[in-house]
Amino acid sequence: MATKQTIEFGRAHSKKFLDPILEIGSKIHPQYTQYSPRSFHSKHINYLGIDIETGEGVDKVVDFSKAGIVETLGWENKFNTIHCHCVLEHVPDIFTLAKNIEKALNLSGF
Numbered sequence: 001m002a003t004k005q006t007i008e009f010g011r012a013h014s015k016k017f018l019d020p021i022l023e024i025g026s027k028i029h030p031q032y033t034q035y036s037p038r039s040f041h042s043k044h045i046n047y048l049g050i051d052i053e054t055g056e057g058v059d060k061v062v063d064f065s066k067a068g069i070v071e072t073l074g075w076e077n078k079f080n081t082i083h084c085h086c087v088l089e090h091v092p093d094i095f096t097l098a099k100n101i102e103k104a105l106n107l108s109g110f
Contacts, residue, residue: 002085007035018080020046022104024097025087027051027058037083065097070104077106 002010010017021041026049028034036057041047050062062069070076082105084097091097 002035002037002083004035006085007037007040010037011040014040017041020048020079021081021083022075022079023047023049023083024064024101025051025084025090027053027055030056037085064100065091065093066100067096070100075104077104077108079104080106 019041021037023037026036026038028036036049038047038049038057049057049059050064051058052061052063054061062073082101084101088094088097
């Protein structure tokens with residue numbers, strides 16, 4: 001999930017986001033006004049939303065702050081875009097999460 005301003009920025013620059021795309025913290029909580037980065041990507045794009053629990057917007061339940069999860073899932077250098085909005089403040093071990101994001105991000109095109 002993301003803020004309205006983040007979504008507006010994403011829409012304006014959506015052609016720069018390459019797939020496959022991973023969204024960390026994709027669960028939509030109905031009690032809050034929320035926006036999904038999925039909304040500005042093509043419906044045919046390779047997009048995966050993960051969260052630590054099931055719910056609307058979640059394609060796969062994954063704790064991405066767990067050591068070794070990227071290797072377990074075979075996601076090394078897999079994603080060209082990773083969205084991680086409004087997540088870090090909920091994660092007890094942000095350092096492992098950050099390392100996992102780095103491992104999963106494909107940097108070969110940079």
